[in-house]
Amino acid sequence: MYTDTIAAIATPVGKGALAVIRVSGPETFNIVRKIFRVGKGKKLPENLKERFVYYGFIVDPETCKVQDEVTLIFYRAPKSYTTEDMAEIICHGGFVSPQKVLSACIKAGARLAEPGEFTKRALLGGRVDLTEAEAVLDVIEARSDREHELALGQLSGGLKRKIQQIADNLREVLMLIEASIDFPEEEIEILHPQKAQERIKLIIKEIEELANSFSSTKVIREGIPIAIVGKPNVGKSSLLNALLKEERAIVTELPGTTRDTIEEEITIHGYPVRIIDTAGIRKTDDPVEKIGVERSIKKLGKAQLVLFVVDISRPLEEEDSYIASLLKDKEVILVINKSDLPPAFDTEDALKLVNPKAMVRTSAKLHQGIDQLQQLIIDLTLSKQGIQNDFLINERHFDVLVKAKQALENCIETLESGLSNEFVAIDLKEALNRLGEITGETTPDDILNMIFSRFCIGK
Numbered sequence: 001m002y003t004d005t006i007a008a009i010a011t012p013v014g015k016g017a018l019a020v021i022r023v024s025g026p027e028t029f030n031i032v033r034k035i036f037r038v039g040k041g042k043k044l045p046e047n048l049k050e051r052f053v054y055y056g057f058i059v060d061p062e063t064c065k066v067q068d069e070v071t072l073i074f075y076r077a078p079k080s081y082t083t084e085d086m087a088e089i090i091c092h093g094g095f096v097s098p099q100k101v102l103s104a105c106i107k108a109g110a111r112l113a114e115p116g117e118f119t120k121r122a123l124l125g126g127r128v129d130l131t132e133a134e135a136v137l138d139v140i141e142a143r144s145d146r147e148h149e150l151a152l153g154q155l156s157g158g159l160k161r162k163i164q165q166i167a168d169n170l171r172e173v174l175m176l177i178e179a180s181i182d183f184p185e186e187e188i189e190i191l192h193p194q195k196a197q198e199r200i201k202l203i204i205k206e207i208e209e210l211a212n213s214f215s216s217t218k219v220i221r222e223g224i225p226i227a228i229v230g231k232p233n234v235g236k237s238s239l240l241n242a243l244l245k246e247e248r249a250i251v252t253e254l255p256g257t258t259r260d261t262i263e264e265e266i267t268i269h270g271y272p273v274r275i276i277d278t279a280g281i282r283k284t285d286d287p288v289e290k291i292g293v294e295r296s297i298k299k300l301g302k303a304q305l306v307l308f309v310v311d312i313s314r315p316l317e318e319e320d321s322y323i324a325s326l327l328k329d330k331e332v333i334l335v336i337n338k339s340d341l342p343p344a345f346d347t348e349d350a351l352k353l354v355n356p357k358a359m360v361r362t363s364a365k366l367h368q369g370i371d372q373l374q375q376l377i378i379d380l381t382l383s384k385q386g387i388q389n390d391f392l393i394n395e396r397h398f399d400v401l402v403k404a405k406q407a408l409e410n411c412i413e414t415l416e417s418g419l420s421n422e423f424v425a426i427d428l429k430e431a432l433n434r435l436g437e438i439t440g441e442t443t444p445d446d447i448l449n450m451i452f453s454r455f456c457i458g459k
């Protein structure tokens with residue numbers, strides 16, 4: 001379907017042991033034959049073996065000067081990433097070698113590829129659908145094990161299969177509805193409107209569940225926001241440092257050390273978590289500290305989970321109760337810190353202040369209880385999300401799912417109002433079209449272009 005052959009460096013710019021140059025399109029073989037030499041002046045054989053590694057040199061097709069020592073793999077259509085004839089040239093890394101190899105390809109007749117053009121060809125060649133193409137980007141961009149795992153699931157068709165299953169279901173309903181339009185004189189009711197409604201409602205529910213998993217995907221992409229709060233000097237910053245395993249926040253024996261919120265990302269058991277250390281909450285006349293305290297309270301609102309830290313070595317105070325009162329609607333883990341020191345109150349009293357989901361004793365100073373705390377964080381946030389999918393619903397999928405659902409809701413209304421089945425069919429087709437936008441069958445060109453423009457060149 002394409003007549004031109006494209007080339008690009010597929011590895012990042014900079015010093016590295018190796019780099020890969022990709023070539024794809026009908027002229028691939030002729031191009032590599034012009035620039036690849038097996039030995040002194042010796043060209044590649046006409047009957048080039050596919051998916052076989054050739055060792056040799058890249059030469060400038062005009063001057064025949066050697067550009068680099070490389071290996072070459074040739075893939076014959078359709079058994080390649082793009083489904084076209086393709087070659088991968090592995091050369092030395094760094095700033096010069098890859099550029100030289102690329103320019104030899106261009107001189108020999110290739111055109112520089114656009115961002116994502118290899119994957120776009122894979123899509124148009126039918127090797128992947130749009131959800132799998134998007135997953136390629138997610139795999140590259142994943143920042144945690146879990147995100148990577150889900151992206152890989154999507155790459156192997158997790159979301160495609162799910163959408164196909166829903167679409168097949170819809171198509172069946174549509175077929176029955178259309179049959180009743182085409183054969184209205186038939187005695188037997190082909191699909192009772194009541195039955196049709198029930199089936200469509202089930203499909204709506206499935207679409208809804210899929211759309212809802214967008215929020216858990218978002219958490220996986222952006223990290224679960226967790227705030228550490230407590231009165232001054234209880235060891236909040238020490239706790240942040242212990243979780244990060246580095247001395248990130250300033251810790252001193254002076255109450256009111258942390259003035260501003262500090263946000264850091266860590267991964268716990270493969271999940272990204274955003275830990276926010278806050279200024280100790282207390283009444284203060286210091287104008288800077290005051291702003292810090294306001295910010296702490298604001299951060300509370302955004303946190304999905306709160307680590308409420310108390311200092312076991314000092315008696316509970318009014319400030320502890322005040323902070324506890326701010327946590328009424330929050331998921332809280334009560335952190336009894338400074339457990340290495342003699343206790344000044346009974347933990348029961350702290351439990352009475354808040355109604356925490358869990359409690360843990362720590363010594364941020366001696367790094368004790370940190371593993372338990374991490375386990376609790378995961379138990380209370382992620383396991384509850386019920387992420388059983390093996391794909392990542394992104395914003396684009398979410399928007400389309402909402403529209404598909406809307407079309408099906410219209411469908412139900414049409415059925416309820418007793419309008420003719422022709423109208424029902426229109427809404428069903430609209431919903432099907434929407435689902436096709438997710439997999440790429442009916443995605444408008446401008447959206448496709450936008451998706452691929454986010455890719456790097458060479459992917």
Ligand SMILES: Nc1nc2c(ncn2[C@@H]2O[C@H](COP(=O)(O)OP(=O)(O)OP(=O)(O)O)[C@@H](O)[C@H]2O)c(=O)[nH]1
Pocket residue numbers: 230231232233234235236237238239250251252253254255256257258259278279280281337338339340341362363364365366
């Ligand atoms: N013995 C002991 N000391 C601790 C522990 N955690 C923190 N500290 C000490 O308590 C003091 C205050 O610690 P920070 O981490 O700065 O406390 P904070 O809650 O961030 O304080 P502000 O930022 O002022 O609100 C420091 O001297 C720490 O070394 C602990 O588990 N055991």
Ligand SMILES: [Mg+2]
Pocket residue numbers: 236237238249250257258278279280
């Ligand atoms: Mg602090």
